[in-house]
Amino acid sequence: MECDWDNSTSAELGILVEPGTQRRGIGNTALAQVIDFAFEEAGATRLWVGVVSSNAAALRLCQRVGLVEKKRVPDAALEGGHWVDHVYFSVLSEEWRRIETVQKT
Numbered sequence: 497m498e499c500d501w502d503n504s505t506s507a508e509l510g511i512l513v514e515p516g517t518q519r520r521g522i523g524n525t526a527l528a529q530v531i532d533f534a535f536e537e538a539g540a541t542r543l544w545v546g547v548v549s550s551n552a553a554a555l556r557l558c559q560r561v562g563l564v565e566k567k568r569v570p571d572a573a574l575e576g577g578h579w580v581d582h583v584y585f586s587v588l589s590e591e592w593r594r595i596e597t598v599q600k601t
């Protein structure tokens with residue numbers, strides 16, 4: 497996991513699960529735990545994740561954890577000679593508390 501602070505209370509999250517251990521729920525558990533920690537212990541008020549639109553695993557992971565898609569930027573970056581779109585997800589601390597409450601009921 498990576499956590500890069502934009503300012504004192506907003507941070508970008510990044511996650512990589514070893515290829516041999518993917519699709520076992522590790523990404524889901526790790527991302528949710530880091531978000532919990534960032535909001536509850538580290539004083540974050542907003543967290544966000546940027547994903548290439550062709551990255552089905554990352555898109556699903558963000559949706560699964562409860563992050564909210566906020567913006568799509570067409571042709572945001574050049575990768576392997578092709579322009580790719582970026583999708584930005586974010587969650588505010590109050591949104592996360594609501595998501596957690598719903599998930600626990």
Ligand SMILES: CC(C)(COP(=O)(O)OP(=O)(O)OC[C@H]1O[C@@H](n2cnc3c(N)ncnc32)[C@H](O)[C@@H]1OP(=O)(O)O)[C@@H](O)C(=O)NCCC(=O)NCCS
Pocket residue numbers: 509510511512513514517518519520521522523524525545546547551552553554556557560
């Ligand atoms: C994205 C990544 C972190 C997901 O980790 P993971 O441990 O495999 O994720 P999980 O097993 O917790 O799965 C989370 C959800 O994504 C889905 N998923 C995982 N891999 C998928 C794939 N290749 N295609 C489609 N859906 C996928 C799972 O089915 C699950 O959804 P579900 O509960 O509805 O079934 C992992 O694929 C990875 O490290 N990718 C390379 C790095 C990267 O792209 N990071 C994201 C950018 S920050």
